[in-house]
Amino acid sequence: MGITASLRRDPPQTVDLPNNTVPPQNSEAYFLMFGGPPITGTQFLEQNVFYVQSQRHVQQPVIPPEFKETVTIQNDLNLLKRSLKITPTDQSKYTLEFEFDSRVPCDVFVHLIAKEFKDKSTKRNTFKSALSFKKKFYEAASGNTYKETNIDLSPYSAMQLTMESPESFECPLVVELRSNENCQITYAQFVQSGAVYGIKFIKQKIIINGQTFELADIYGFDQQEDHHDPSEKPKSPADMVMNIEDVDPDDSKCVICITDQADTAVLPCRHMCMCHGCAKILRLQTNKCPICRTQIDNLIVLEGIEPVEVQEEPSQPQVDKNKETQEDQEDITDSQGEDERNEDEVEQTDKKKKKKSKTRKNKAEEKEPLVEDANTSSSSITQEM
Amino acid sequence: MSSLPRRIFKETQKLITEPPPGISATPHEDNLRHFKVIITGPATSPYENGIFNLELFLPDNYPMVPPKVRFLTKIYHPNIDRLGRICLDILKDKWSPALQIRTVLLSIQALLSSPNPDDPLANDVAEHWKKDENGAIAKAREWTQTHAK
Structure with a gap:
């Protein structure tokens, strides 16, 4: 540790x-x-x-609410939670599908009605489940697809299948992506829609070197992604409406200076709405989130976000350039322990968790002292582990 | 004046190029933190067709503190006193630096549409409003015609 x-x-x-x-x-x-x-x-x-x-x-x-340093964690495995779906084939048989990215070869385990145990000696999480599937050896690739056909849900009660308590009790569906060192676990439950079941994402966590991090979205990141990733097609009608509207380039800017790129998120509400410069000022003036007025526990600066270059000409929007630079940003950070659980939260966005963390670190080193601190602390982790 | 924060510059620019409906705000030339504001009375309110002048000032540590706004035109409203001071939560404890001049002025416009006599600033007006709403509305309309031209 x-x-x-x-x-x-x-x-x-x-x-x-x-x-x-x-x-x-x-x-x-x-x-x-x-x-x-x-x-x-x-x-x-x-x-x-x-x-x-x-x-x-x-x-x-x-x-004043504290600034927490963020630590970049390289996540080698990621199940794209929005790709998780089940489709009924016939007579309570279902096909389970999802996509995942892996930077290293990995195994995929799927557990039904699974109870989680933590093996203290190996520090590995294991599952006792009613039904398990294991697929060996996926090569490192992005956009791997997993498909399991003929999953029979009929032996299980509706209560078992729709339960939503992954930690303490049996979780209806668990997907483990496991490489030699790391592991990402996705928890989901079934939801009844008419006579058939659908699937609902509960949460994800990653376990890296024996440390567990819970993954959570940051508000204010998705916008950018929709913005920057034209290849991603909106999946729901609501998304489409969002995209049809003109997106204000100011949306990803700091709400306080309306100038710099927002790169600081507020905990616990997870509104990424400020640049770190304004956050420094804000924290001495108030302890309320500018967006929702929730009391701020901590502020975290997300390293990966390129600051908007300050231009002398205020009328020239810098949007395009920013789009490019943000495309590859990784957005996992460690929000260092503001909760009592032994797990730590890792903030992430949905899709991109494992590109270019090295690049990002190098970039970060060129930047602010604030960010360098984060590097200091991450390097101290490496030393100790 | 030498260092007007970019935020204020941007806000001003946007207020001028895309003013919200029924609202205009222009900075004074000699003090760019001081705005001349005109709000037209919202339709279906007793202030309809009124043209209300306000002044808005951005203190030094804006946006960490709210702007100071006050009506210059006389108005008969339970939440606006005879000095033109406005009783509006976002101008006080509910201020958030994510709010802007634009949102403040829109809120004031909304306050004209929905007076709140239960949280009064002008006590006499609020009493009038509670006891005899129709009479109060008539008086507000009359004041609008007399003063807000």
Whole structure:
């Protein structure tokens, strides 16, 4: 377990303080980490250090929400959750299909009515299931398709099939993509529509080097994707309506300066609505999300998003260029432990999880100190693991 | 004036090129944070056909704080007092930096369509509104004809 892991378990104490002071016994230590190696998770505050220090003399009406560093995680396996579907063939027999991308060769397991166990010695998640399918050896490729025909759902009760509690109980459908090191698990349930069953996505998580991350979408990312990915055809009528309308290029901009590319997401509401510059200012003024006014717990800067180049000519839109640069962006970040579960959240968008994380890191290094911090922390993970 | 934030510049530009229906906002030449605003009274409200002048000022730390807006034209409205001050949540505690001049002015326009005497600023007007709504509406219409020309 690396630094970030301990951070997750013990969130920085300042977050939970009832009053506005910072515990003095810790505040000295915050400076150490820039020089020597970080000592404990709670002291690993990075970007916030100087704010915290300078704020001590000032009466603050609210505790500024923390910036959490993001850590880039390379996800080698990804099931495209929107491609998940079942179609009835005859007499309670169904065909299950989905697409997935894999950067490494992998196995695919499908479990029906599966209960999950965590093997403590191997740190692997295993499933006890009523029915399992295993397909060996998919080559590394994007757009792999999986198809399982003649799945008989009749032995199972409607209750079993429509259950929605993947962790503690039996999950109706589990898809595991498993490479040598990593694993992505997709949980789904069946939904009754008339006499037949359809399928409904519940959640996804990835397990990398024994660490589990739950995947979650970020609001404000999809827009860009629709925008930038003309090859993706809208699937539902609602999507089409969205696309027919002129998309305002300002939509992906920071709502505060309306100038820079939004790259900072608010937790827990996951609205990616600000650039990191404005987020820095905002956090000292308010602890409410600009979009939904939910109290902000943390802010996370997503490295992969290219900042809009500042132009002297304000009338020239930079949209096209941005479209290109964002096309390849990866959008997984680690939101480092704001929750009590032992799992960590990984923010992602639907489709692209595993391209070019290397490139992204290099790009990030050229950028802001904020982002460099994230690199620092990810490298410390690597060292410790 | 040397450093007008790009946001304000952009907002101003858009207000001029694509003004919302029934609303115009133009900055004063000597202070680009100070706007002359005209809102036309919404149809089917007692303020219909009225032309209301307002002033809007963007404080230094806008958009972290709301703009200051006030009616310059006399108006008979339970949420607007005789000094033209406006009782509107987004101009106070419900302000969010994601809101803009445009959205603020649209909200004020909406406030004209739906006066809220239960959260009054002008107490006498609100009392009138609650006791005798028709009479109050008639008075608002009369004021509109007299003052909002």
